[in-house]
Amino acid sequence: MSYSPSLGSTLTHTKMRTPENVSGFSGMCAVCTANCTGTCEIGLSAIRGSEAIYPYKTDINQFASEKNYPLDFSHFNINGRVFGAQGCAEDANEATFPKADINIEFGINNKVKLKAPIILPAMAKLNWKDYYAGAALAGVLVVIGEDVVAKDKDLMIENGKVTSSPLIEEMINSFRKYYRGYGDIILQANYDDDNLGVLEYAITKLKVKSVELKFGQAAKGIQGMGRVKKIEDALKFQKMGYLLYPDPSDPKVADNYKEGKGQVFEKIGKLPMWNEDILIKKVSELRKLGAEHICFKTGPFDPKDLIRIIKIASKAEVDLITFDGAGGGTGNSPVKMMNEWGMPTVYLESMLHDIIKKFKKKKYNLPQIAITGGFATEDHVYKGLALGAPFINLVGIGRAAMAAAIAGKNIGELIENGTVPKEFQRFGTTKEEIFGDIRELKLYYEDAVSISTGAVGVFSYLNRISAGIKQFMALNRKFKLEYIDRSDIIPLTDLAAQVTGLETYDEIIIRELDSL
Structure with a gap:
């Protein structure tokens, strides 16, 4: 028996395709079919990357x-x-x-x-x-x-x-x-x-x-983490002393941001x-x-x-x-x-x-x-x-x-x-x-x-x-x-x-x- 939950969770706003048939050790559906649209955490990860690590709508939950x-x-x-x-x-x-x-x-x-x-x-x-x-x-x-x-x-x-x-x-x-x-x-x-x-x-x-x-x-x-969508906000937090990745003050990063390239900024609290x-x-x-x-x-x-x-x-x-x-x-x-x-x-x-x-x-x-x-x-x-x-x-x-x-x-x-x-x-x-x-x-x-x-x-x-x-x-x-x-x-x-x-x-x- 696994103590860990499956890869479908209200925390991430995901769900299992077959919740009654889950592989306990992996948390995945026992059968992962070729026609699945990806409703579980793996599917969310496939479209949102590292964003899928975090809970859903932390501002209201x-x-x-x-x-x-x-x-x-x-x-x-x-x-x-x-x-x-x-x-x-x-x-x-x-x-x-x-x-x-x-x-x-x-x-x-x-x-x-x-x-x-x-x-x-x-x-x-x-x-x-x-x-x-x-x-x-x-x-x-x-x-x-x-x-x-x-x-x-x-x-x-x-x-x-x-x-x-x-x-x-x-x-x-x-x-x-x-x-x-x-x-x-x-x-x-x-x-x-x-x-x-x-x-x-x-x-x-x-x-x-x-x-x-x-x-x-x-x-x-x-570490405290938060995704920052706008470079203006990222620069504001950086000026306050917070760590920001990637560095919004780097001209190359700023140029990439204008062109819609690169990672989303993350405000990271210091340990x-x-x-x-x-x-x-x-x-x-x-x-x-x-x-x-x-x-x-x-x-x-x-x-x-x-x-x-x-x-x-x-x-x-x-x-x-x-x-x-x-x-x-x-x-x-x-x-x-x-x-x-x-x-x-x-x-x-x-x-x-x-x-x-x-x-x-x-x-x-x-x-x-x-x-x-x-x-x-x-x-x-x-x-x-x-x-x-x-x-x-x-x-x-x-x-x-x-x-x-x-x-x-x-x-x-x-x-x-x-x-x-x-x-x-x-x-x-x-x-x-x-x-x-x-x-x-x-x-x-x-x-x-x-x-x-x-x-x-x-x-x-x-x-x-x-x-x-x-x-x-x-x-x-x-x-x-x-x-x-x-x-x-x-x-x-x-x-x-x-x-x-x-x-x-x-x-x-x-x-x-x-x-x-």
């Missing part, structure tokens, strides 16, 4: 791996208990799920209160305005993604450094408009952003308090060339400028590199490292990279648990750790918290939160147009009737009814996640996050038990019976 990984969080079930209570009195009136405390703090020295152990990872496309606003409504962390300045039409640069970015300012203000004392908005920078002084500008001019350095580019870790000294110095400089929280973001790289990142973070007194497992993503990366690169989240988190445990034994001062990569519902979040306990206490939800922002916005527009979808008419016909959590938002905002339905959608979605986490906590008689531990999930397969080292049901029974 988000993507994730289609690979059927041999291990994911479905291989675990959540445990449950019937005696006692941890984190509250053994009182049936007190030990109830709405009272479970899922508040947590972010930051080593400058503590920021969060309403839930959730971070919305880096995003800078699609409905970002409601994504950030919804995070403020919900009181959680949210991250502005890399390379925003490349999208900013009003960007100003002097001597190779950013002096004004109205787009970044607008993104930050989307969060600040609804900030209510919980959560924070973090600005991420990749290697090119760093060279352009994006973080320095944001800290000094926009008073950003939390920033993040990204190891790698684009989704997960590959970070950092080391321990550079990063420790960088973190110190950002703090001196006024940053109160410095974060690292990395993908599922070689384990020795991840260990090195943790060591550097410890020495630099970084506040948070977010580790992004294979499987999730938002997508500007080649499809095969999303499918075939890196450790899936369960493998990554299991490995991180053991690595951090070793660091703790050696008395390292460590940052907070967040895990992300494919989390979408409350069972995923609870399992993620349990698998990483006690070392991993934040879970990132990216694609799903953006989906809520998009759905909320679209439904709101339909309500305004008087075309409420049939499936929602059972709730009513007005914004307040259909978006049930506006009632709760009225407790915090006088103008709650005027808040964008996309932002309300994110708030409501995270409300559902929070309620679900509390229910699973109560199921295990645990009413504070600190009591969640690895015994709260049980592996259902041999592979899950082998990778995580968790006790199986059989092992628990043997242990308990031996203690009689």
Whole structure:
């Protein structure tokens, strides 16, 4: 059995001629006939070349791996208990799920209160305005993604450094408009952003308090890539400091472009060339400028590199490292990279648990750790918290939160147009009737009814996640996050038990019976 998908995918807008008869090891149709018009990825490659590597319409879509990984969080079930209570009195009136405390703090020295152990990872496309606003409504962390300045039409640069970015300012203000004392908005920078002084500008001019350095580019870790059709745009990006292939400033390339010859221009992000000294110095400089929280973001790289990142973070007194497992993503990366690169989240988190445990034994001062990569519902979040306990206490939800922002916005527009979808008419016909959590938002905002339905959608979605986490906590008689531990999930397969080292049901029974 092949874990990889066939060569027909919604990611590339392709399909198999005979999807019921596919050769597993190649991903091709079992019979490739002479009269096929080429609807699969090979056919797309035959007419578009290297363009076929990339997902379809990245400006209006988000993507994730289609690979059927041999291990994911479905291989675990959540445990449950019937005696006692941890984190509250053994009182049936007190030990109830709405009272479970899922508040947590972010930051080593400058503590920021969060309403839930959730971070919305880096995003800078699609409905970002409601994504950030919804995070403020919900009181959680949210991250502005890399390379925003490349999208900013009003960007100003002097001597190779950013002096004004109205787009970044607008993104930050989307969060600040609804900030209510919980959560924070973090600005991420990749290697090119760093060279352009994006973080320095944001800290000094926009008073950003939390920033993040990204190891790698684009989704997960590959170089950021984007095809540029016009030579004028290619020259603009080159002037900003980006790598462009072929070189648009080469007269021969320019002449070929005018004649319709040569490759399409590609804007390629630089791979970070950092080391321990550079990063420790960088973190110190950002703090001196006024940053109160410095974060690292990395993908599922070689384990020795991840260990090195943790060591550097410890020495630099970084506040948070977010580790992004294979499987999730938002997508500007080649499809095969999303499918075939890196450790899936369960493998990554299991490995991180053991690595951090070793660091703790050696008395390292460590940052907070967040895990992300494919989390979408409350069972995923609870399992993620349990698998990483006690070392991993934040879970990132990216694609799903953006989906809520998009759905909320679209439904709101339909309500305004008087075309409420049939499936929602059972709730009513007005914004307040259909978006049930506006009632709760009225407790915090006088103008709650005027808040964008996309932002309300994110708030409501995270409300559902929070309620679900509390229910699973109560199921295990645990009413504070600190009591969640690895015994709260049980592996259902041999592979899950082998990778995580968790006790199986059989092992628990043997242990308990031996203690009689």
